Amino acid sequence: MTAEPERITDEDLHAFVDGVLPAARRAAVEAWLAATPDDAARVAAYRQQKEGLSALFDPVLGEPVPARLAPDAVRGGRRRVGVWLGRAAAAVLLAGAGFGGGWFASEAEFPRLPTLRALASEGVSAHRVYTVEVRHPVEVDASRQQHLVTWLSKRMGREIRAPDLSGHGFKLVGGRLLHADNQPACQFMYETDDGERLTLYIRVNPDSRETAFRIVEQDGLTAHYWLHGALAFAVIGEIGRDRMERVAHTIYRVFES
Protein backbone atom coordinates (compact mmCIF):
# COMPACT_ATOMS: atom_id res chain seq x y z
CA MET A 1 0.00 0.00 0.00
CA THR A 2 1.11 3.54 -0.63
CA ALA A 3 1.34 5.74 2.42
CA GLU A 4 0.01 9.27 2.19
CA PRO A 5 3.14 11.47 2.07
CA GLU A 6 3.83 13.11 5.39
CA ARG A 7 2.93 16.78 5.64
CA ILE A 8 6.03 18.87 5.05
CA THR A 9 6.58 22.44 6.18
CA ASP A 10 8.39 25.29 4.44
CA GLU A 11 11.06 25.06 7.07
CA ASP A 12 11.65 21.44 6.10
CA LEU A 13 12.10 22.41 2.47
CA HIS A 14 14.72 25.01 3.27
CA ALA A 15 16.54 22.72 5.67
CA PHE A 16 16.50 20.18 2.85
CA VAL A 17 18.02 22.71 0.44
CA ASP A 18 20.67 23.56 3.00
CA GLY A 19 21.43 19.92 3.70
CA VAL A 20 20.71 20.19 7.41
CA LEU A 21 17.71 17.88 7.61
CA PRO A 22 18.08 14.68 9.65
CA ALA A 23 18.22 11.61 7.44
CA ALA A 24 14.80 10.33 8.49
CA ARG A 25 13.11 13.57 7.71
CA ARG A 26 14.97 13.84 4.43
CA ALA A 27 13.31 10.70 3.12
CA ALA A 28 9.94 12.17 4.01
CA VAL A 29 10.77 15.36 2.14
CA GLU A 30 11.91 13.44 -0.91
CA ALA A 31 8.64 11.52 -0.94
CA TRP A 32 6.72 14.76 -0.57
CA LEU A 33 8.60 16.40 -3.44
CA ALA A 34 8.04 13.42 -5.69
CA ALA A 35 4.32 13.87 -5.15
CA THR A 36 4.24 17.66 -5.18
CA PRO A 37 5.67 19.16 -8.38
CA ASP A 38 5.10 22.75 -7.26
CA ASP A 39 7.23 22.32 -4.20
CA ALA A 40 9.80 20.34 -6.18
CA ALA A 41 10.08 23.29 -8.56
CA ARG A 42 10.52 25.68 -5.66
CA VAL A 43 13.23 23.55 -4.14
CA ALA A 44 15.00 23.40 -7.50
CA ALA A 45 14.79 27.19 -7.75
CA TYR A 46 16.21 27.66 -4.25
CA ARG A 47 19.08 25.36 -5.09
CA GLN A 48 19.79 27.34 -8.23
CA GLN A 49 19.83 30.48 -6.14
CA LYS A 50 22.52 29.05 -3.91
CA GLU A 51 24.60 27.94 -6.85
CA GLY A 52 24.10 31.30 -8.50
CA LEU A 53 25.21 33.20 -5.40
CA SER A 54 28.38 31.16 -5.29
CA ALA A 55 29.01 31.72 -8.98
CA LEU A 56 28.51 35.44 -8.53
CA PHE A 57 30.51 36.05 -5.42
CA ASP A 58 33.02 33.26 -4.94
CA PRO A 59 35.36 35.04 -7.37
CA VAL A 60 35.80 37.69 -4.66
CA LEU A 61 37.69 35.08 -2.63
CA GLY A 62 40.34 34.97 -5.31
CA GLU A 63 40.76 38.73 -5.61
CA PRO A 64 43.90 40.23 -4.15
CA VAL A 65 43.04 41.86 -0.84
CA PRO A 66 43.48 45.64 -1.01
CA ALA A 67 46.48 46.75 1.04
CA ARG A 68 44.35 49.06 3.14
CA LEU A 69 42.51 46.06 4.58
CA ALA A 70 45.60 44.41 6.00
CA PRO A 71 45.15 44.45 9.79
CA ASP A 72 48.49 46.22 10.22
CA ALA A 73 47.40 48.96 7.86
CA VAL A 74 44.06 49.27 9.61
CA ARG A 75 45.66 49.41 13.02
CA GLY A 76 48.29 51.80 11.77
CA GLY A 77 45.53 54.35 11.56
CA ARG A 78 45.37 54.64 7.82
CA ARG A 79 41.92 55.90 7.43
CA ARG A 80 39.58 54.40 5.03
CA VAL A 81 39.23 55.88 1.66
CA GLY A 82 35.79 55.06 0.54
CA VAL A 83 32.63 56.43 1.85
CA TRP A 84 29.65 54.73 3.07
CA LEU A 85 26.23 55.74 1.98
CA GLY A 86 25.95 58.18 4.80
CA ARG A 87 29.37 59.67 4.42
CA ALA A 88 28.74 60.34 0.81
CA ALA A 89 25.68 62.18 1.88
CA ALA A 90 27.78 64.25 4.19
CA ALA A 91 29.81 65.45 1.28
CA VAL A 92 28.10 68.40 1.11
CA LEU A 93 25.84 71.02 -0.16
CA LEU A 94 27.65 74.18 0.55
CA ALA A 95 26.25 77.57 0.10
CA GLY A 96 28.15 80.12 -1.79
CA ALA A 97 31.69 79.58 -0.59
CA GLY A 98 34.65 79.41 -2.92
CA PHE A 99 36.63 76.32 -3.58
CA GLY A 100 39.61 75.21 -1.60
CA GLY A 101 38.44 74.11 1.79
CA GLY A 102 34.97 75.27 1.09
CA TRP A 103 33.82 72.14 -0.60
CA PHE A 104 33.57 70.13 2.51
CA ALA A 105 31.55 70.80 5.58
CA SER A 106 34.26 69.38 7.73
CA GLU A 107 37.82 68.73 6.81
CA ALA A 108 37.97 66.21 9.59
CA GLU A 109 35.39 64.17 7.79
CA PHE A 110 37.93 63.21 5.16
CA PRO A 111 41.32 63.11 6.83
CA ARG A 112 44.42 62.30 4.86
CA LEU A 113 42.82 62.32 1.53
CA PRO A 114 44.68 64.98 -0.39
CA THR A 115 43.87 63.47 -3.73
CA LEU A 116 40.22 63.04 -3.08
CA ARG A 117 39.79 66.35 -1.33
CA ALA A 118 41.41 68.17 -4.19
CA LEU A 119 39.72 66.18 -6.88
CA ALA A 120 36.30 67.76 -6.87
CA SER A 121 37.55 71.32 -6.53
CA GLU A 122 40.15 70.91 -9.27
CA GLY A 123 37.56 69.42 -11.56
CA VAL A 124 35.05 72.12 -10.78
CA SER A 125 37.61 74.90 -11.23
CA ALA A 126 38.61 73.53 -14.60
CA HIS A 127 34.97 73.20 -15.52
CA ARG A 128 34.24 76.83 -14.68
CA VAL A 129 37.27 78.10 -16.50
CA TYR A 130 36.81 76.28 -19.76
CA THR A 131 33.09 75.74 -20.24
CA VAL A 132 32.60 79.48 -20.68
CA GLU A 133 35.12 79.56 -23.53
CA VAL A 134 33.37 80.08 -26.79
CA ARG A 135 36.25 80.00 -29.23
CA HIS A 136 38.78 77.78 -27.47
CA PRO A 137 36.94 75.46 -25.14
CA VAL A 138 39.36 72.62 -25.95
CA GLU A 139 42.93 72.17 -27.13
CA VAL A 140 42.21 69.29 -29.43
CA ASP A 141 38.74 68.92 -30.83
CA ALA A 142 36.67 65.80 -31.31
CA SER A 143 37.43 65.51 -34.99
CA ARG A 144 40.86 64.28 -33.93
CA GLN A 145 39.63 62.09 -31.12
CA GLN A 146 42.10 59.28 -31.71
CA HIS A 147 44.99 61.67 -31.62
CA LEU A 148 43.55 63.28 -28.50
CA VAL A 149 43.31 60.09 -26.46
CA THR A 150 46.69 58.82 -27.63
CA TRP A 151 48.30 62.10 -26.69
CA LEU A 152 46.61 62.30 -23.28
CA SER A 153 47.35 58.64 -22.53
CA LYS A 154 50.99 59.25 -23.29
CA ARG A 155 51.18 62.35 -21.13
CA MET A 156 49.26 60.78 -18.26
CA GLY A 157 51.18 57.53 -18.45
CA ARG A 158 47.86 55.66 -18.26
CA GLU A 159 45.36 54.53 -20.79
CA ILE A 160 42.86 57.34 -21.13
CA ARG A 161 39.59 57.00 -22.98
CA ALA A 162 37.02 59.55 -24.01
CA PRO A 163 33.76 57.92 -22.91
CA ASP A 164 30.93 57.96 -25.39
CA LEU A 165 28.15 59.88 -23.68
CA SER A 166 25.92 60.26 -26.71
CA GLY A 167 23.41 57.97 -25.02
CA HIS A 168 22.92 60.80 -22.54
CA GLY A 169 22.69 63.44 -25.24
CA PHE A 170 26.27 64.68 -24.82
CA LYS A 171 28.65 64.78 -27.76
CA LEU A 172 32.38 65.06 -27.29
CA VAL A 173 33.69 68.55 -28.01
CA GLY A 174 37.32 67.67 -27.34
CA GLY A 175 39.84 67.73 -24.56
CA ARG A 176 42.85 69.39 -23.03
CA LEU A 177 45.88 68.64 -20.92
CA LEU A 178 45.95 70.20 -17.46
CA HIS A 179 48.12 69.81 -14.42
CA ALA A 180 47.54 69.16 -10.76
CA ASP A 181 50.32 69.17 -8.19
CA ASN A 182 52.92 69.03 -10.92
CA GLN A 183 51.24 66.00 -12.34
CA PRO A 184 49.42 65.82 -15.62
CA ALA A 185 45.65 65.84 -15.58
CA CYS A 186 43.17 66.18 -18.38
CA GLN A 187 39.68 67.31 -19.19
CA PHE A 188 37.18 66.17 -21.75
CA MET A 189 34.35 68.46 -22.65
CA TYR A 190 30.93 67.40 -23.88
CA GLU A 191 28.00 69.33 -25.17
CA THR A 192 24.34 68.79 -25.94
CA ASP A 193 22.64 70.14 -29.02
CA ASP A 194 21.35 72.91 -26.78
CA GLY A 195 24.86 73.90 -25.82
CA GLU A 196 24.66 72.46 -22.33
CA ARG A 197 28.19 71.51 -21.29
CA LEU A 198 29.63 68.81 -19.12
CA THR A 199 33.26 68.07 -18.33
CA LEU A 200 35.12 64.99 -17.23
CA TYR A 201 38.26 65.69 -15.24
CA ILE A 202 40.82 62.91 -14.85
CA ARG A 203 44.03 62.76 -12.92
CA VAL A 204 46.36 60.06 -11.77
CA ASN A 205 45.35 58.21 -8.62
CA PRO A 206 48.72 57.79 -6.94
CA ASP A 207 48.03 54.81 -4.72
CA SER A 208 45.35 53.01 -6.68
CA ARG A 209 42.86 53.07 -3.85
CA GLU A 210 39.20 52.95 -4.75
CA THR A 211 36.17 54.72 -3.44
CA ALA A 212 32.48 54.75 -3.93
CA PHE A 213 31.02 57.66 -5.82
CA ARG A 214 30.81 60.93 -3.97
CA ILE A 215 28.66 63.84 -4.83
CA VAL A 216 28.92 67.56 -4.26
CA GLU A 217 26.60 70.27 -5.40
CA GLN A 218 27.19 73.95 -5.50
CA ASP A 219 25.54 76.83 -7.29
CA GLY A 220 23.67 74.57 -9.64
CA LEU A 221 26.73 72.50 -10.48
CA THR A 222 26.74 68.84 -9.64
CA ALA A 223 30.01 66.93 -9.41
CA HIS A 224 30.39 63.20 -9.03
CA TYR A 225 33.88 62.03 -8.22
CA TRP A 226 35.59 58.80 -7.39
CA LEU A 227 38.88 56.93 -7.41
CA HIS A 228 39.08 53.90 -9.60
CA GLY A 229 42.22 51.92 -10.24
CA ALA A 230 45.05 54.08 -11.52
CA LEU A 231 42.85 57.11 -12.13
CA ALA A 232 40.78 59.65 -10.26
CA PHE A 233 37.64 61.04 -11.88
CA ALA A 234 35.31 63.98 -11.48
CA VAL A 235 32.41 64.65 -13.79
CA ILE A 236 30.85 68.07 -13.53
CA GLY A 237 27.87 69.71 -15.09
CA GLU A 238 24.80 71.80 -14.56
CA ILE A 239 22.56 68.82 -14.82
CA GLY A 240 20.50 67.31 -12.07
CA ARG A 241 21.81 64.65 -9.80
CA ASP A 242 19.81 61.84 -11.36
CA ARG A 243 21.09 62.49 -14.83
CA MET A 244 24.61 62.97 -13.56
CA GLU A 245 24.39 59.70 -11.74
CA ARG A 246 23.63 57.88 -14.97
CA VAL A 247 26.45 59.65 -16.75
CA ALA A 248 28.86 58.72 -13.96
CA HIS A 249 27.82 55.08 -14.26
CA THR A 250 28.57 55.11 -17.97
CA ILE A 251 32.00 56.62 -17.41
CA TYR A 252 32.77 54.17 -14.65
CA ARG A 253 32.00 51.27 -16.93
CA VAL A 254 34.14 52.62 -19.75
CA PHE A 255 37.18 52.52 -17.48
CA GLU A 256 36.27 49.25 -15.86
CA SER A 257 37.76 46.93 -18.43
Next chain:
Amino acid sequence: MTSDRARLIEEQIPSLRRYARALVGARGEADDLVHDCIERALSRWHLWRPDRDLRPWLFTIMHNQFVSQRRKAARRPVPLALQDDAGYTATPPTQGSGLLLQELAGALAELADDQRAVLLLIGLEGFSYDEAAGILGVPRGTVTSRLARGRERLRRLMAGEEGPVLRRVK
Protein backbone atom coordinates in the same frame (compact mmCIF):
# COMPACT_ATOMS: atom_id res chain seq x y z
CA MET B 1 50.22 38.80 20.54
CA THR B 2 49.48 41.29 17.88
CA SER B 3 50.94 39.37 14.96
CA ASP B 4 48.79 36.39 15.87
CA ARG B 5 45.77 38.59 15.95
CA ALA B 6 46.59 40.05 12.56
CA ARG B 7 47.10 36.63 11.07
CA LEU B 8 43.86 35.23 12.47
CA ILE B 9 41.90 38.14 11.11
CA GLU B 10 43.71 38.06 7.80
CA GLU B 11 42.55 34.51 7.20
CA GLN B 12 38.96 35.68 7.37
CA ILE B 13 39.26 38.70 5.12
CA PRO B 14 38.43 36.97 1.83
CA SER B 15 35.14 35.63 3.10
CA LEU B 16 34.31 38.90 4.88
CA ARG B 17 34.86 40.65 1.56
CA ARG B 18 32.72 38.16 -0.31
CA TYR B 19 29.85 38.60 2.11
CA ALA B 20 30.17 42.38 2.16
CA ARG B 21 30.23 42.52 -1.64
CA ALA B 22 27.10 40.45 -1.88
CA LEU B 23 25.44 42.45 0.86
CA VAL B 24 26.06 46.00 -0.35
CA GLY B 25 26.91 45.51 -3.99
CA ALA B 26 29.58 48.08 -4.66
CA ARG B 27 33.20 47.17 -4.19
CA GLY B 28 34.32 50.38 -2.54
CA GLU B 29 31.52 50.35 -0.02
CA ALA B 30 31.93 46.67 0.65
CA ASP B 31 35.61 47.09 1.41
CA ASP B 32 34.83 50.06 3.62
CA LEU B 33 32.56 47.82 5.59
CA VAL B 34 35.27 45.19 5.91
CA HIS B 35 37.72 47.88 6.92
CA ASP B 36 35.42 49.12 9.67
CA CYS B 37 34.88 45.58 10.82
CA ILE B 38 38.61 44.89 11.11
CA GLU B 39 39.19 48.17 12.88
CA ARG B 40 36.53 47.37 15.41
CA ALA B 41 37.68 43.79 15.85
CA LEU B 42 41.20 44.99 16.60
CA SER B 43 40.02 47.54 19.10
CA ARG B 44 37.78 45.02 20.83
CA TRP B 45 40.08 42.08 20.59
CA HIS B 46 39.97 41.60 24.36
CA LEU B 47 36.29 40.73 24.02
CA TRP B 48 36.92 37.79 21.79
CA ARG B 49 36.95 34.49 23.65
CA PRO B 50 39.51 32.19 22.07
CA ASP B 51 37.35 29.17 22.86
CA ARG B 52 34.81 30.49 20.40
CA ASP B 53 35.05 30.59 16.64
CA LEU B 54 36.51 33.81 15.34
CA ARG B 55 34.54 33.79 12.11
CA PRO B 56 31.02 34.26 13.51
CA TRP B 57 32.40 36.88 15.89
CA LEU B 58 33.81 38.89 13.00
CA PHE B 59 30.61 38.54 11.01
CA THR B 60 28.65 39.74 14.02
CA ILE B 61 30.81 42.84 14.22
CA MET B 62 30.42 43.46 10.52
CA HIS B 63 26.68 43.01 10.69
CA ASN B 64 26.42 45.55 13.49
CA GLN B 65 28.50 48.01 11.50
CA PHE B 66 26.28 47.46 8.50
CA VAL B 67 23.12 48.10 10.46
CA SER B 68 24.40 51.24 12.10
CA GLN B 69 25.69 52.62 8.81
CA ARG B 70 22.36 51.97 7.16
CA ARG B 71 20.57 53.64 9.99
CA LYS B 72 22.73 56.72 9.73
CA ALA B 73 22.26 56.79 5.99
CA ALA B 74 18.51 56.56 6.37
CA ARG B 75 18.45 59.51 8.74
CA ARG B 76 20.26 61.77 6.35
CA PRO B 77 17.99 63.61 4.00
CA VAL B 78 20.46 64.02 1.14
CA PRO B 79 21.97 62.01 -1.59
CA LEU B 80 22.77 58.38 -1.58
CA ALA B 81 26.08 57.31 -2.94
CA LEU B 82 25.90 55.53 -6.21
CA GLN B 83 26.45 51.89 -6.46
CA ASP B 84 29.34 51.22 -8.73
CA ASP B 85 27.93 47.83 -9.57
CA ALA B 86 31.38 46.35 -9.36
CA GLY B 87 30.14 43.56 -7.18
CA TYR B 88 27.73 42.44 -9.78
CA THR B 89 30.13 41.97 -12.60
CA ALA B 90 32.44 39.41 -11.08
CA THR B 91 31.31 36.95 -13.71
CA PRO B 92 31.66 38.03 -17.30
CA PRO B 93 28.25 38.26 -18.92
CA THR B 94 29.56 36.42 -21.96
CA GLN B 95 29.28 33.15 -20.10
CA GLY B 96 26.20 31.16 -20.87
CA SER B 97 24.64 31.59 -17.49
CA GLY B 98 25.85 35.16 -17.20
CA LEU B 99 22.55 36.75 -17.98
CA LEU B 100 20.79 34.67 -15.40
CA LEU B 101 23.45 35.56 -12.85
CA GLN B 102 23.00 39.23 -13.58
CA GLU B 103 19.31 38.79 -13.00
CA LEU B 104 20.01 37.05 -9.75
CA ALA B 105 22.30 39.88 -8.68
CA GLY B 106 19.61 42.39 -9.54
CA ALA B 107 16.93 40.46 -7.70
CA LEU B 108 19.20 40.07 -4.70
CA ALA B 109 19.61 43.82 -4.51
CA GLU B 110 15.82 44.13 -4.44
CA LEU B 111 15.51 42.14 -1.25
CA ALA B 112 15.10 43.84 2.08
CA ASP B 113 18.44 44.07 3.89
CA ASP B 114 17.51 41.65 6.61
CA GLN B 115 16.35 38.99 4.18
CA ARG B 116 19.42 39.40 2.02
CA ALA B 117 21.69 39.07 5.03
CA VAL B 118 20.09 35.79 6.09
CA LEU B 119 20.17 34.38 2.58
CA LEU B 120 23.85 35.18 2.22
CA LEU B 121 24.98 34.06 5.65
CA ILE B 122 23.36 30.68 5.12
CA GLY B 123 23.42 30.19 1.38
CA LEU B 124 26.77 31.78 0.55
CA GLU B 125 28.81 31.72 3.74
CA GLY B 126 27.53 28.36 4.96
CA PHE B 127 26.65 29.40 8.49
CA SER B 128 24.18 27.24 10.35
CA TYR B 129 20.77 28.67 11.20
CA ASP B 130 21.84 29.03 14.81
CA GLU B 131 25.06 30.78 13.88
CA ALA B 132 23.16 33.13 11.60
CA ALA B 133 20.74 33.86 14.45
CA GLY B 134 23.70 34.67 16.69
CA ILE B 135 25.31 36.93 14.11
CA LEU B 136 22.12 38.84 13.44
CA GLY B 137 21.04 38.90 17.07
CA VAL B 138 17.59 37.48 16.35
CA PRO B 139 15.82 34.27 17.35
CA ARG B 140 16.29 31.20 15.20
CA GLY B 141 12.66 31.33 14.15
CA THR B 142 13.21 34.79 12.70
CA VAL B 143 16.12 33.43 10.68
CA THR B 144 14.07 30.61 9.22
CA SER B 145 11.16 32.84 8.34
CA ARG B 146 13.38 35.48 6.74
CA LEU B 147 15.16 32.77 4.84
CA ALA B 148 11.88 31.39 3.54
CA ARG B 149 10.50 34.81 2.62
CA GLY B 150 13.74 35.95 1.06
CA ARG B 151 14.20 32.88 -1.09
CA GLU B 152 10.62 32.89 -2.20
CA ARG B 153 10.76 36.54 -3.13
CA LEU B 154 13.98 35.97 -5.02
CA ARG B 155 12.36 33.09 -6.86
CA ARG B 156 9.35 35.18 -7.79
CA LEU B 157 11.52 38.07 -8.94
CA MET B 158 13.56 35.70 -11.09
CA ALA B 159 10.45 34.09 -12.47
CA GLY B 160 9.01 37.49 -13.33
CA GLU B 161 6.07 36.88 -11.06
CA GLU B 162 6.84 39.92 -9.02
CA GLY B 163 8.03 43.25 -10.31
CA PRO B 164 10.82 45.01 -8.54
CA VAL B 165 8.67 48.05 -7.99
CA LEU B 166 6.15 46.09 -6.00
CA ARG B 167 8.36 45.95 -2.98
CA ARG B 168 6.25 44.66 -0.17
CA VAL B 169 6.22 46.63 2.98
CA LYS B 170 7.49 44.45 5.75
